[in-house]
Amino acid sequence: KKLSLDMFERIARAEAKIHGKSLEEVHFHEVGAIDSIVDMVGAAIAIDYLKVERIMASPVQVGGGFVKCAHGLFPVPAPATMEILKDIPIKSGLVPFETTTPTGAAILAANVEKFSDKMEFSVERIGYGIGNRDLEVPNVLRVYLGTAADGLDEIDEQYILETNIDDMNPELYSYIEERLFEKGALDVFRTPIIMKKARSAIKLSILVNKKQAGAVQGVIFRETTSIGMRKFRVEKIMLQREFLALPTEYGEIKVKISYYEGKPVKYKAEYEDCRNAAVKNQVPIVTVYRTVDQEMEKRTRSEK
Template structure:
């Protein structure tokens, strides 16, 4: 199993995350090319360079806005163009990014919108994103979705998050560290404070973790294969860097402790289930399914079941109580046994296609072509998608029996 681990001993910001993932192996030119699909590249340029911080060599990501270089340091809270969630959704949905990157980017922006709305007492449609709506922060969030999609890891883990201390100046004035939006995003996630009198974790950095990390722990229970460092701009008494590890576990099935949350519903408009499922997946539910049942007195009903890990349990329950007629939830601890998965690319006569292979004790048990790649090729070549899948089978069989 391929694992990405965030070591947030000095916190995390959007630019530090991009720098760390590029330093780890994400192709910088690929990142820039994919970001150009947002059709905003006339407003900025990205500069990627190697540098050092307190003797540690890593990668620094800067954004050049217009003709003036802007140090890509979200901690400085520059005044930028304000955008609503709808503005950002239009930018992302109107791009030619792949669907996985779009979905991941929108999920992160929605989490920030929800946090900002709660802090300021507004609806998510009324929230103006200030710094997070700026061009450089759009680059941070969409860039992180692109980079994580590029790495194709099976699981993302992080350490408890250092948030810093003191006060910071932002669009609303002087506020305590961690900023209210950062605290809201990090609810339910272990944090550490006070290492330095400075904001070490920004709202963007927080949401990258909250939306993508499955487990927060200091324990590193895997073999480390690569290490990357993303450099911040400020000079602190500690190394202002984000460290990330790329590693793998042994070749056997993984056992993951998760929870099933269930509730029986017999008095809700069936049209609401589609919206409910979207909300549950947006906040991190691992699976959502419905089972028709018959309750007492012959009443037809739906048993709603949600698979979730411990870090997302509270948020899932909040959505159930807020969006359904349920007044009670059953909770079961379960062990999920998963085959180790590995992503690779095969070359076919139609083009490159990503394959997810599943292994048990080192042996390949099954594989599956990525749907988004096959769909894209089928549309571009104007051929049935089944034909693309058959071509993948042919290539895989040849590779297995050269």
């Protein structure tokens, strides 16, 4: 639900800016069509179902020529499409037709973490989507499902946003953290600090990708008492990960396995799965975790 709403909101904000209206006043020309709604909700369901760690895409090919919009004929890309694709690498002119609609742009902008022509992963599965229009080049969208190449840890450029707060009701922090995660924060943490004149305060720190930084910044300024923040770039190095659906006597538990130099070095059972299994089977949650450990040990021995 959150993913699909994020896509809808991107189109709404683009339409609002183009027409000089507020978000509440905007009229959806593109997203009101049933096929557009199905596309965005379907994309959100697919992403949630696949449980991928990150999504990458090639620079966006927008096409060329002209497109008829609700307010007349416009050059490709359409105004809403271009507004949504700001700060995203694009290519144009491959064919004299529109190849990226506002709906497609919103799906990419809301979900893709990195745009690059490089394929730095090993492909496990391939999917194709074929368009109806016959073009000089294949009218095909190709999607790969894969894992990062062995021996390569993921290095991702992200940002830390920080602000010191000494005059806010502490009860509000849990609500603000929820709002930050809704807007795309990757991590949120609080550090007790002592400011000048011995004032007790909280340093609120948020880890975020570049494309979500603006939305997260908006939460800080609208929802907290802060009037300023620090922003600095960080490089995050992550172990390669894969998810395993582990069968146990309490049901299937999702386990995240981390790899270093191509070898598994640690694993962690997903808390929500363990919690749900404990509630369903009326057993202590530590019993579920213990069972996962036993099953993982059996799996490790069988692979040797």
